Amino acid sequence: MHLKILPFRNILIKKDFKIISWICLFIVFSIFMTMTLGIIREYRNYKYMVNYFEEASKEYNKEDLIKQSRGSVTGYLKHMGRGSSLAQMIIIPLVLSILLFSEEKRNRTFEALSSMPFTKYEIFFNKLVLCFITIVIANLINIIFLFIVKGINKELGMLYSMKDIIFWSIRYVYIVLAFLSFFTLLSTITGTTASFVVISIIFLVFPISFPLLLKLNLGIWGVNSSILMEIEKIGFRYNMFSIFDVNRLTLSIFIPLTIVFFIISIILFYKNKTERSGETLEFEKLEEFFTVGVTICTSLLFGLLSSDFSIGFGIDKFYLAIGYIVGGVLGYLAAYFSIKLNRVKG
């Protein structure tokens, strides 16, 4: 059977659009609130400066002021990762993954879809296409808006170049797609929305937090290895958040990574079984790995906490041991029951 490479199905795109339509508005709104408003703020600063000079009847060079403001805006547009815009570029793909994947598992609409004349490839592909279109169109709306503003308000228009705006949008789309691939992958290995969100957060911070945890623990035992320092540094340098620093190196890592994540997602999506919806993890074989992982991490964490707690009491190795044991047990129970409870329900 010939496999269609691009299986567009209008009805699927429209159907999913009905589900995420409010998100589209939200994306336009949040781009506006972060990027566009920033430019407007800069413009108001500029106007304020001009007013100040005018009122004080001081001499000023308008050209210089404009150049200064423009420089500010250019710098502002190059930097992708300030607080609210960073959060938005992570939350938006997270919510898209929840609505398009996890929720369809939770409310069992995937079950209905699997009895209908769609292939898994069609279902997956059209969801991605929709996400891509949505993000691009939201940016286009903003670009068009700023283009029109340039024509209306010449002064404000002088503060930014369309080229910078367009490049900002391209970077935005790239970053959001990267996070989307990351979250989509995680949604194909989890069976409920709750476990998806939890695991997403864990894996987002994992490259940073785990080496740190390890380093601090080993520090208590008196191990001060330079290797550990290196691991920690790499963790801090190479995690999902480093995508916000857009340069040749990060592009060469994250673009292939995004593609790889999407490919693995579709493979795992094929292997997803309807009967596993509602379970914590899609694949039974992962359950052991998950339990062990959680046990180790909580154990290390509790060890750390209890050694802090015991400072001043002298017998810290004793408290450390208790911390490891208590943490290990709690972690194991948490993982075990989160799997067990969902199994009973399903």
Added chain:
Amino acid sequence: MIKVTNLEKSLGGSKILNNINLNIEKGSIYGLIGPNGAGKTTLIKTLVGIYEPEAGKVMINGESIKENTKIKSRIGYVSDFQYFYPNFTVSEMAWFYRNTYPMWNEEKYNSLKNIFKLPNKKIKRLSKGMKTQLSLLLNLSISPEVLILDEPTSGLDPVIRRKVLNLIVDEVSINNTTVLTSTHNLLELEQICDHIGIMYNGEILLEENIDEIKSKVRKIQVVFNGTIPEEIKNHKDVLHIDYKGKVYQFVVNDNLDEFIEETKKYNPILLEMIDMSLEEIFIYKMGGVGYAFEDITL
């Protein structure tokens, strides 16, 4: 039309379907019956592609259903619980089906709408019965070649229930649709089905043409001249013996004429046939597992 061979399926570690073999001819109305937990819903879900078989094959119209959009576009499926998009309205669901199934019949949809009379609310605001009706409405409108129904009349009031049976029968009359319906209601089954499959513990215990099974399994009332002869008591074709005083009732599995010949040798005072309902036939035919059918309601 529908052919299942050596089907096996486990869920959550336990084996639900154990070597299922099923054969449903085109244009037949096949009733699947069995106690709760027998595996009917699992079998049906495997038939429509929701579950994948662990072993064995499911073929509809000679083709495997896996990722087969061509075949799936001709299969209507009404499940026991409808998982529609909760925030879609009734007309939005119709829109979705309309644009998904190539053989959607708008005229039929409109005339069926008048029968079901569903309010155009969001799915999450509909009762279970209304959701079932919506599912029937939509799945009949796609001009299905195969109609698979999981307890389609449960949760429906008697008026609509009759209407649904009528629609199914009409569908088969006009389009030679093949129907598989699982039900707890034996009377319904007796009414519209031509074949029946009894499922128990993940297996199909019996698959039979209803007319044939009715003519094979018979009940006969006999009054003997004296005590019941040993030969008759232990007759190979007797499924069950009941008696009140001297009046014996025998349920015979097959070969009725032979049994009557044997019995007449003992010059019985009385010998007459008694009608047996399908329900009774099952209970006796299932013998040891017959107790499991107590929860089947009439």
Added chain:
Amino acid sequence: MFNIDISSSTPIYQQIIDSVKEGILKGLMEPGEKLPSVRELAKMMTLNPNTIQKAYQELEREKVIVTLRGKGTYISADYKPRKDESKIMEVKDLFKKGIVEAHYMGFKKEDIYGIIEELIKELEGVESNDKGN
């Protein structure tokens, strides 16, 4: 239209065949009269169309009814109870079984004749004032 008991041991298609024959015998249906189509009857009585088809096929085989293409199904205009050889054997067998059983139940010849008369009268719809002796 027909009196069908789905819980009876007699298959539904057989009941339909018997109903039609009885209806003709009792004069409820005239030769040349139109019968509902398979689809119409299925819809009217909420019965399986295959079952009805089976009954109609058998009735047609026995020349009780006839189907004209594009027009419909009609009671045979010239339905005459044919003295079909195999049918004679069948009827003889049925009689034999009935008589043998009756004999075993202790019925005498006169009783048996009385029963036969009674049944014929019932089917003809004539009330009998006589009592057999």
